[in-house]
Amino acid sequence: MNNLRIPPGIRVFNSIKDFRQWRRQILLDRQTLGYVPTMGALHRGHLALVSEAKKACDHVALTIFVNPAQFAPNEDLGTYPRTLQADLDALAQHFDRATVLVPQVAEMYPSGIEPDVTKQVGPFVEVKGFSHQLEGTTRPHFFRGVATVVSKFLNIVEPEQVYFGQKDVQQCVVIQRMIRDMHFNVHMNICPTVRESDGLAMSSRNTYLTPIQRKYALVLYNALKLMQEMYENTTKHAPTLVAAATELVNKTQQEAQAECEIKLDYISIASPSTLNEVTDDIKDGCIMSGAVYVGKTRLIDNLMLDVKL
Amino acid sequence: MNNLRIPPGIRVFNSIKDFRQWRRQILLDRQTLGYVPTMGALHRGHLALVSEAKKACDHVALTIFVNPAQFAPNEDLGTYPRTLQADLDALAQHFDRATVLVPQVAEMYPSGIEPDVTKQVGPFVEVKGFSHQLEGTTRPHFFRGVATVVSKFLNIVEPEQVYFGQKDVQQCVVIQRMIRDMHFNVHMNICPTVRESDGLAMSSRNTYLTPIQRKYALVLYNALKLMQEMYENTTKHAPTLVAAATELVNKTQQEAQAECEIKLDYISIASPSTLNEVTDDIKDGCIMSGAVYVGKTRLIDNLMLDVKL
Numbered sequence: 158m159n160n161l162r163i164p165p166g167i168r169v170f171n172s173i174k175d176f177r178q179w180r181r182q183i184l185l186d187r188q189t190l191g192y193v194p195t196m197g198a199l200h201r202g203h204l205a206l207v208s209e210a211k212k213a214c215d216h217v218a219l220t221i222f223v224n225p226a227q228f229a230p231n232e233d234l235g236t237y238p239r240t241l242q243a244d245l246d247a248l249a250q251h252f253d254r255a256t257v258l259v260p261q262v263a264e265m266y267p268s269g270i271e272p273d274v275t276k277q278v279g280p281f282v283e284v285k286g287f288s289h290q291l292e293g294t295t296r297p298h299f300f301r302g303v304a305t306v307v308s309k310f311l312n313i314v315e316p317e318q319v320y321f322g323q324k325d326v327q328q329c330v331v332i333q334r335m336i337r338d339m340h341f342n343v344h345m346n347i348c349p350t351v352r353e354s355d356g357l358a359m360s361s362r363n364t365y366l367t368p369i370q371r372k373y374a375l376v377l378y379n380a381l382k383l384m385q386e387m388y389e390n391t392t393k394h395a396p397t398l399v400a401a402a403t404e405l406v407n408k409t410q411q412e413a414q415a416e417c418e419i420k421l422d423y424i425s426i427a428s429p430s431t432l433n434e435v436t437d438d439i440k441d442g443c444i445m446s447g448a449v450y451v452g453k454t455r456l457i458d459n460l461m462l463d464v465k466l
Numbered sequence: 467m468n469n470l471r472i473p474p475g476i477r478v479f480n481s482i483k484d485f486r487q488w489r490r491q492i493l494l495d496r497q498t499l500g501y502v503p504t505m506g507a508l509h510r511g512h513l514a515l516v517s518e519a520k521k522a523c524d525h526v527a528l529t530i531f532v533n534p535a536q537f538a539p540n541e542d543l544g545t546y547p548r549t550l551q552a553d554l555d556a557l558a559q560h561f562d563r564a565t566v567l568v569p570q571v572a573e574m575y576p577s578g579i580e581p582d583v584t585k586q587v588g589p590f591v592e593v594k595g596f597s598h599q600l601e602g603t604t605r606p607h608f609f610r611g612v613a614t615v616v617s618k619f620l621n622i623v624e625p626e627q628v629y630f631g632q633k634d635v636q637q638c639v640v641i642q643r644m645i646r647d648m649h650f651n652v653h654m655n656i657c658p659t660v661r662e663s664d665g666l667a668m669s670s671r672n673t674y675l676t677p678i679q680r681k682y683a684l685v686l687y688n689a690l691k692l693m694q695e696m697y698e699n700t701t702k703h704a705p706t707l708v709a710a711a712t713e714l715v716n717k718t719q720q721e722a723q724a725e726c727e728i729k730l731d732y733i734s735i736a737s738p739s740t741l742n743e744v745t746d747d748i749k750d751g752c753i754m755s756g757a758v759y760v761g762k763t764r765l766i767d768n769l770m771l772d773v774k775l
Binding site: 173177184185187265266267268277278279280281282283284285286287304308309312313315334335337338339340341342 | 482486493494496574575576577586587588589590591592593594595596613617618621622624643644646647648649650651
């Protein structure tokens with residue numbers, strides 16, 4: 158942190174107390190604050206959220222915080238890309254002003270944060286009914302970590318508007334439910350997934366991919382598009398669509414075998430209101446989503462059909 | 467609600483949205499709001515909290531809400547005293563002004579609230595490490611319900627100051643930890659337990675007691691005072707103190723047998739920082755607490771020795 162060059166127009170806070178003073182003045186000036194929570198390694202997806210916030214609000218704040226509570230002990234907390242200087246430079250390049258809070262783990266989790274969930278102490282937020290399926294099958298404590306840290310940040314930032322990307326669609330459903338039911342005084346905005354020119358969903362984890370893996374990384378989006386195409390032209394029977402998408406991933410897996418390991422985690426067609434799997438014809442729109450390992454990198458993507466969150 | 471007489475000086479909101487408008491004006495006027503969460507059935511303990519809030523803040527709000535999430539299916543949710551008219555009259559009698567939010571269960575829990583915890587849907591807050599012992603032994607989901615509803619109300623009321631009674635000492639520890647770790651932007655005040663002239667701690671549940679039960683209800687306070695007296699004069703060895711207190715309750719139980727059933731739930735001497743039982747000499751102060759059934763009424767009480775929360 159000491160060698161950080163703060164580019165012009167960018168304000169960086171490391172202390173929650175200092176950030177709050179800045180925020181309070183905005184309130185007393187009767188101006189509004191838009192908020193974009195991030196784990197850093199900013200890409201065009203994040204910048205699109207900041208752009209949206211800029212349009213609607215007088216001020217925009219980001220948080221950059223790699224949240225330990227949402228990583229399982231076997232996951233990539235240690236290697237998750239931390240690129241603070243590049244993040245600040247990217248913000249300065251695209252925006253005239255932005256405020257960034259970069260808090261320490263010890264300030265965010267005053268009771269500490271053990272990697273082992275059973276040893277954790279302190280308050281945690283769980284969104285029951287929406288956290289155990291889909292991503293939650295492979296990552297059972299992920300949304301607990303997300304809901305907890307987003308709650309903390311909403312209490313700290315107290316924004317009028319908050320921005321999330323549709324790329325993490327289950328996160329959107331979980332946080333939307335949490336904001337509504339916990340009565341957070343904030344309006345939630347869900348912005349479209351930003352994609353590379355070939356269609357790959359932007360993700361900080363894309364930087365893990367080797368050139369060959371990058372080529373095959375499109376397999377999940379192709380599978381989702383196949384389901385969409387069939388849904389629009391052939392059949393609305395969810396299990397048939399999932400089977401076709403699974404077959405496409407399996408075929409790609411076999412083709413790639415020599416140069417790149419591909420492993421399907423799940424393909425799902427779920428109800429947007431319950432996140433339960435659609436087991437028959439899709440009636441009131443759906444969330445098509447999936448997760449695939451390309452090499453050791455776990456990629457997720459989704460399409461929402463005939464429905465808005 | 468329709469036949470409610472709103473006494474002079476008392477403002478009652480039933481809708482969260484309307485309450486928020488009132489609250490926002492206070493903020494824009496740069497005035498402060500003190501908040502007293504209650505389940506109604508107001509007694510002098512609650513009124514003392516309101517008094518404290520009045521001293522420190524420009525405005526005072528109470529919530530009156532019997533929170534289903536903190537009652538187990540076998541507990542007294544259905545019979546818990548609901549005395550809204552008397553509550554408003556008491557406020558008007560003691561204070562020139564007060565604002566009361568009386569929300570509906572459906573607005574507080576938009577996803578509904580099932581009595582069976584395993585069927586519950588939506589966000590819940592759990593304060594790990596401080597919720598399973600003492601009261602949590604008999605009431606394993608109690609503090610989850612309390613932490614959840616207090617979080618909701620802090621988000622709705624957004625007070626500068628919030629007031630709790632020391633009578634519910636574990637609740638104070640749980641909420642204090644939650645406010646700190648979740649970064650709620652509020653200062654927590656813990657006020658002394660208010661007692662009847664004979665020493666019985668004020669409680670809305672005291673109204674359950676028959677005259678004979680009322681006579682024996684003092685057994686817990688007597689046990690706590692015995693421990694305090696021994697701590698100050700004889701020994702600081704926690705298990706010895708707990709044994710003496712337990713013996714006193716058992717003796718009273720035998721005396722009462724013919725006219726009143728008394729059952730000890732627990733007597734505890736715990737560390738204020740961890741709520742773990744002290745198993746040797748008390749060193750840095752302690753929380754002496756306990757729960758006793760008098761008839762079917764469960765009473766709790768506590769004394770804090772050489773320590774402040």
